[in-house]
Amino acid sequence: MSLLPVAEAQARLLALAPPLAAETVALGLAAGRYAAAPVLARRDQPAAALSAMDGYAIRYAERPGPWRVVGESAAGGGLGRPLAPGEAARIFTGAPVPEGADCVLIQEEAAREGTRLVMAGEGPRGPGGNIRPRATDFAEGRVLIEAGARIEARRLALAAIGGHGTLSVGRLPRLALIATGDELVPPGAPLAGAQLPASNSPMLTALIGPRAIVADRGIIPDDLAQIAQAFREAAREADVIVTTGGASVGDHDLIRPALTEAGATLDFWRVAMRPGKPLLAGRLGGAVVLGLPGNPVSAYVTATLFLLPLLAHLAGSAHPWPRPRTVRLGAALPATGVRADYLRARLEGDTAFAPDGQDSAALLALAAADGLIVRPPHAPSAAIGDSAALLDFA
Numbered sequence: 001m002s003l004l005p006v007a008e009a010q011a012r013l014l015a016l017a018p019p020l021a022a023e024t025v026a027l028g029l030a031a032g033r034y035a036a037a038p039v040l041a042r043r044d045q046p047a048a049a050l051s052a053m054d055g056y057a058i059r060y061a062e063r064p065g066p067w068r069v070v071g072e073s074a075a076g077g078g079l080g081r082p083l084a085p086g087e088a089a090r091i092f093t094g095a096p097v098p099e100g101a102d103c104v105l106i107q108e109e110a111a112r113e114g115t116r117l118v119m120a121g122e123g124p125r126g127p128g129g130n131i132r133p134r135a136t137d138f139a140e141g142r143v144l145i146e147a148g149a150r151i152e153a154r155r156l157a158l159a160a161i162g163g164h165g166t167l168s169v170g171r172l173p174r175l176a177l178i179a180t181g182d183e184l185v186p187p188g189a190p191l192a193g194a195q196l197p198a199s200n201s202p203m204l205t206a207l208i209g210p211r212a213i214v215a216d217r218g219i220i221p222d223d224l225a226q227i228a229q230a231f232r233e234a235a236r237e238a239d240v241i242v243t244t245g246g247a248s249v250g251d252h253d254l255i256r257p258a259l260t261e262a263g264a265t266l267d268f269w270r271v272a273m274r275p276g277k278p279l280l281a282g283r284l285g286g287a288v289v290l291g292l293p294g295n296p297v298s299a300y301v302t303a304t305l306f307l308l309p310l311l312a313h314l315a316g317s318a319h320p321w322p323r324p325r326t327v328r329l330g331a332a333l334p335a336t337g338v339r340a341d342y343l344r345a346r347l348e349g350d351t352a353f354a355p356d357g358q359d360s361a362a363l364l365a366l367a368a369a370d371g372l373i374v375r376p377p378h379a380p381s382a383a384i385g386d387s388a389a390l391l392d393f394a
């Protein structure tokens, strides 16, 4: 099997499963989820002309007064009657402008004695001054949030003010995480001989964060029957099964044979990227299987480029791909070969430095990095000051 280009592998992964069904959740629980349908405004905002300032509602043509202050309009209330000629109403920010008034005189520019009011400054800039007309933010029926958009804090506020107490969002994927390797022990456990703390599962759980409901299925030894059994059990509940390790070609790399044993179909294996070459993907029952390489940096890079977009796609995102940005190189880089390079890089302002020693097991360099410099296959060498694509870490 030859190496699959990264973009092709990404497209094939997402083609393995459609987005999950929608569910309705309370607005406060919708943060970070994706709108399953366009969110439409259920009301005009503002629903009436409101004062933008604390002061007096007046008629512009009657400046500089005097006016007689006949009452008050506060946020949530109102004057209760129209203003007659020569009348003004005390008004506060966010309060409905009484009928008959066409601007607001701010209180710093007003002189009041008892009910007598005169202008004592420049006054409003014209009719409509210091007033937010009805529906200036949006009108009922307008699309507030596109289907597939992520519900950020800003959009959540927009949905709330648009009249929504619940939202229809894509269901969160259920993810089963399986670490494989005879050498692995849980972090913090005593180590004997060549044993190694299993760092991939906690790393991936933290990286995934609220994007999925993660079930950590622990460490499975390098045993075909046990790995196949773990696959079968995970496929009963999970939308996504993620393994780390055992994806390569060694005698103890059993993920592919175990998948076959469990009855899965393999879609692709081996991608033209460094690190991350042994990545594989397939389907088992209703689950998408993503086999990440065991090397911790390879697992992190492939999770960034494949797993997070898959989770976003399943949760209903219309834009699941990470967006690289352009930076300057702070040091020269060699030409690339048949694989795309994803270099762990530190940023100083908009200048990126990829330290030597880009080993796919070197977690110290990964932890110190800010993102990945992305270099396509067969790229010529690059000089200091050249521009390059950078993927910020999630």
Ligand SMILES: Nc1nc2c(c(=O)[nH]1)N[C@H]1C(S)=C(S)[C@@H](COP(=O)(O)OP(=O)(O)OC[C@H]3O[C@@H](n4cnc5c(N)ncnc54)[C@H](O)[C@@H]3O)O[C@H]1N2
Binding pocket: 179, 180, 181, 183, 184, 196, 197, 198, 199, 200, 201, 244, 245, 246, 247, 248, 249, 250, 253, 275, 276, 277, 278, 292, 293, 294, 295, 296, 298, 360, 361
């Ligand atoms: N002859 C070849 N050998 C290798 C190739 C190849 O093409 N031909 N590919 C190399 C590449 S690239 C990678 S990446 C590695 C990854 O292979 P596996 O996915 O089979 O990973 P393992 O061999 O199981 O483990 C590699 C490495 O990572 C450590 N590891 C595994 N799981 C964890 C974990 N949960 N937490 C921390 N560390 C973990 C493991 O102990 C190994 O040191 O294969 C190359 N070989």
Ligand code: MOO
Binding pocket: 273, 274, 275, 276, 277, 278, 293, 295, 298, 360, 361
């Ligand atoms: O591509 Mo492997 O992921 O070099 O270490």
